Amino acid sequence: MSDVAEAARGSHRRRGVLAVLSVLGLLVLVGWLAVSWITPHPYSGTVLQAPEAAPSMDGLVLDDGSEVDLTAFEGQLLLVYFGYMSCPDVCPTTLSMAASARRALGDDADRVRLLMISVDPERDSLDALGDYVRSFDDSFVAATGDLGTLDRVAAQYGIFFGRGEELGDEYAVDHTATLMGIDTEGHLRIVWPAALELDRLVADMRELL
Amino acid sequence: MTPSGLGEDLLGANTVDPVGDPLAAHHAIGANDVGGSAGHIASRIGDRRPLDVEGVTDELSLSELNGSRHDPLNLVSGVAFGDGHRSGVFDSARIDTVDHIGADDPFTVDEAVSGQAAHGETSRAQRDQDDDGNSESSQQRTHVTNGSDDWRIPRWAKVLIVGLVVVFAAAMVFAFAQPIQVLPRIRLAPGYALVNDAGDSVTSEDARGAITLYTFVPADCGGDCADVHRTMSEVANRVTDGIDLGGAEFRAVTMVMNTDSDGAALMRADASDASGVWLAVDGADLNNVVGLGFSRPTDPAFFTPGFAIVDGWGMIRGEYRYSTLADDADKLVRHIDLLGSELRNDHGFASFVYEAAHAFQCYP
Structure with a gap:
């Protein structure tokens, strides 16, 4: 009988332990979810808390001759960069980084596009722009427009540009070198600084997707 | 009664103080096999509360039991007390009933073990006769507290749950x-390349890294803008x-609309409190x-x-578009202070806290 009593007590004890472990497991799960919910993703760029629709790019023309229509990019993460073809360093560096980050996304790469807007319409033709950006990634597209349109669009994206140092017949174009992200719903969500780290950019892009 | 089975005194000679009539306690023992959870028993007995085991005969009424004022024993198995041995461990299955007795607890019976009564009774009767030379013929049932299930939440689990x-x-x-309050990240400020009142080019890139307070006044604003200039200063x-x-760095930028650099210079000269950067737009x-x-609004009329x-x-x-009863300068300084606090804590764990404040929209 002592074995029966012992077995009964043992059964009680096991059920009790299982109950405690179940409750603890549930609490750990809830706690982990709560902490995940509370802890924001450490973006490497500046995130807009109340994202608004990305400013219109009406008036700009894509390298295929069509007008820029941001709605055509809905469902995709659109990276926007203002630069120019003769840019010596920061532009090719940023485009190369963006291309690497896109490839690193694997299956999600198709959901990411990049639009480079040339702030040097005098020297950057649409055909040349298309070849230039697709040398970095086949999915990249480019656009430009007249100076007035570029002024309007660039200002709304926080971009400054202007003719800079003259180098003989050549000149540089000073411009803000930030990379922006328009999310899948067409909201301007994030602004990355010029100095990017590939891993963090990839992580940010995954989070935005 | 001598502990048998393992023959081991699991409780210690000084652990138990028998309460009540020793003979009653003696008679209340239904069995004397060692068994049960020693650890559990020891933990209960370790409270040093006196064990109160009622020797109950069939003649005793339930009301007498229910009226007991003794402390609840709450033992699941075993009864530890002595009849001179000071301690002993007994198999609960050999005790006729395992019960919970408290001051206000109703009397209940553990039916599962009640079937062992006959066996226990016989054994007790034999031992009684052996030990005392007397035979106890009365039916006696030992009622001890029937504790709850003998598992408890471990201390470490309690600590984790509380945490x-x-x-x-x-x-x-x-x-x-x-x-913690933070200022929201509303939207991108526009990029620009403008000319200041001295005729020099000033771009939005010049303000990168600085906290900038902007205001926008029409040219020839005159006295209507006196408060604005005073607030900026x-x-x-x-x-x-x-x-x-x-x-x-902190920068105060006044954008003078509908004028050139000369106009901006004139306006700055007219302002009683002119400070910062003045740009012509x-x-x-x-x-x-x-x-x-x-x-x-860019129309001076508005x-x-x-x-x-x-x-x-x-x-x-x-963005502060309308004048309020609160002083503009106080409000602006207070909000710039919030921004300063965020900048001072933009590293380490504090940065996560401030990002959480953004996530929770802890805005003033």
């Missing part, structure tokens, strides 16, 4: 009490003198920068005083 509850509660308190002085911006820039960028705070990353963090 998780504390963390969750802290998160809720943070979300609702908002001990007061804020600039108070921020420069009294607020730690974590190493960031005209033509397309007026629409792009002031109208679309800062969402301000002028109202307004301000905007832009952080070092080019984000508009505050």
Whole structure:
């Protein structure tokens, strides 16, 4: 009988332990979810808390001759960069980084596009722009427009540009070198600084997707 | 009664104090096999509460038991007390009933073991006769407390549960009490390349890394803008003198609309309190920068005083479009102070806390 009593007590004890472990497991799960919910993703760029629709790019023309229509990019993460073809360093560096980050996304790469807007319409033709950006990634597209349109669009994206140092017949174009992200719903969500780290950019892009 | 079975005294000679009539206690023993959970018994007995085992005969009424004022024993198995041996461990299955007796507890019977009564009775009768030379013929049942299931939440589990509850509660308190406030990241400030009152080019890139307070006034504003100029100067002085911006520079920029650099210079000269940077905005820039960028009216007919705070990353963090009863300068200084606090804590764990404040929209 002592074995029966012992077995009964043992059964009680096991059920009790299982109950405690179940409750603890549930609490750990809830706690982990709560902490995940509370802890924001450490973006490497500046995130807009109340994202608004990305400013219109009406008036700009894509390298295929069509007008820029941001709605055509809905469902995709659109990276926007203002630069120019003769840019010596920061532009090719940023485009190369963006291309690497896109490839690193694997299956999600198709959901990411990049639009480079040339702030040097005098020297950057649409055909040349298309070849230039697709040398970095086949999915990249480019656009430009007249100076007035570029002024309007660039200002709304926080971009400054202007003719800079003259180098003989050549000149540089000073411009803000930030990379922006328009999310899948067409909201301007994030602004990355010029100095990017590939891993963090990839992580940010995954989070935005 | 001598402990048998393992023959081991699991409780210690001084652990138990028998209460009540020793003979009654003696008679109440139903069995004397060692068994049960020694650890459990020891933990109960370790309270040093006197064991109160009622020797109950069939003649005793339930009301007498229910009226017992003794402390509950709450033992699952075994009864430990002595009849001179000071301790012993007994098999609960050999005890006729296992019960819970408390001052107000109703009498209950553990039916599962009640079937052992006959066996226990016989054994007890034999032992009684052996030990005392007397035979106890009365039916006696031993009622001891029937404790709850003998598992408890381990201490480490209790600590973990409390910890998780504390963390969750802290998160809720943070979300609702908002001990930390931040200015929202509203939208991108417009990029620009303008000319100041000295005729020099000033771009939005010159403000990168600085906290900038913007205001927008029409040319020839005159006395209507006196309060605006005074506010800009007061804020600039108070921020420069009294607020730690974590190493960031503070800039006050007045955009004078519908004029060139000469006009801006004239206006600055007329302003009684003129400080900071004065920029002339005209033509397309007026629409792009002031109208679309800062969402301000560009028609002088619709002028109202307004301000905007832009952080070092080019984000508009505050827009102040309408005058309120609160003093504009006080409000602007207070909000710039919030921005300064965020800048001072933009590293390490504190940065996560401030990002959480953004996530929870802890805005002033």
